[in-house]
């Protein structure tokens with residue numbers, strides 16, 4: 544039975560969760576190694592104070608502000624905060640890359656590396672390696688070059704062009720917030736080169752086929768097909784994937800709070816899990832962790848991996864192999880619990896079990912009710928119940944008008960719950976009848 548009132552991404556999440564209880568491996572989160580080995584391995588930490596100032600994201604932020612005379616103090620503050628967050632992001636990725644880089648002269652490639660926020664400090668941290676920055680923006684690479692020169696770095700190379708065309712041999716690939724499909728292009732290039740990788744994806748909304756992306760040829764033509772893994776593709780269509788991608792795209796912390804935010808985070812967790820399964824299907828050992836400082840970015844998932852037959856040293860595998868509880872996945876359980884209470888209360892009045900409303904159980908109810916506030920639900924329930932119990936005094940049908948599709952879906956959802964008949968009429972009306 545279809546879940547009344549739910550959106551496409553919610554139905555898709557339901558299916559994924561049902562599959563995860565059957566055949567599909569469920570998402571697993573690993574602990575960022577910095578949380579465990581930090582004190583034992585100080586060399587994994589970037590000591591910014593010992594690096595040249597031009598390598599710190601603050602240098603870039605200041606130089607941007609100096610160039611733009613219109614910048615106000617509040618904007619200065621925002622830029623400075625953003626630069627501090629970028630520094631935390633860089634620390635999280637650089638430590639993983641350092642752990643996966645073995646041997647002198649290793650070639651590390653920073654895909655979509657921009658002005659070098661990750662590549663340059665890493666080149667300073669590992670002066671015995673060569674670090675190449677790949678980007679399509681000439682201007683960004685020019686700025687990266689200036690910064691590298693100022694810092695006296697000898698081991699930085701620049702490569703102008705599209706990620707998918709990069710064809711030099713290398714041993715570790717990395718990407719920090721490579722937009723949309725750029726993360727997947729980078730993963731493909733790493734897999735083709737049998738290289739290890741550390742990838743922190745960015746805006747997943749751009750993965751949707753309908754979303755425009757300046758880096759896609761013709762704006763929307765994707766060069767990557769989604770879902771990525773055969774495992775997820777076996778139960779999620781491209782259209783459903785699009786819905787997950789749109790819902791899993793968020794840029795600030797407000798969008799990830801509350802019940803609705805929990806669902807968005809859940810979508811993002813499944814999108815990254817799909818990428819992880821894709822690498823596993825191609826002979827990789829791949830794991831997902833979050834940035835060491837999770838507040839550094841709402842887009843804080845990191846995928847890291849290596850060809851299964853060429854693992855790093857045992858100590859490294861072990862330091863990277865600690866599973867942890869994923870608060871996002873745990874929030875699904877909370878959703879179960881909090882909505883179970885709502886559902887019991889509502890079912891008590893309506894005399895109807897929620898399993899009738901939703902073939903997939905409590906999570907379905909949780910997903911559907913996450914859309915509306917308790918007040919909205921209570922008001923609609925009391926309105927429809929009044930109609931139901933009026934036994935004809937209010938006429939044989941009730942027309943509820945609303946210009947918002949969200950409100951109309953609420954009417955459908957509550958009417959179903961109350962055991963009333965309901966249908967859409969015209970563009971704005973929902974007609975409700977007693978059975």
Ligand SMILES: C[S@@+](CC[C@H](N)C(=O)[O-])C[C@H]1O[C@@H](n2cnc3c(N)ncnc32)[C@H](O)[C@@H]1O
Pocket residue numbers: 654655656657658659660661677678679680683704705706707718719720721722725728745758
């Ligand atoms: C959000 S910025 C991230 C830059 C940098 N990694 C950072 O963390 O600040 C994304 C970068 O990806 C680059 N980019 C996007 N698609 C690309 C592609 N297909 N090939 C090369 N560069 C790409 C853009 O030019 C841009 O510099």
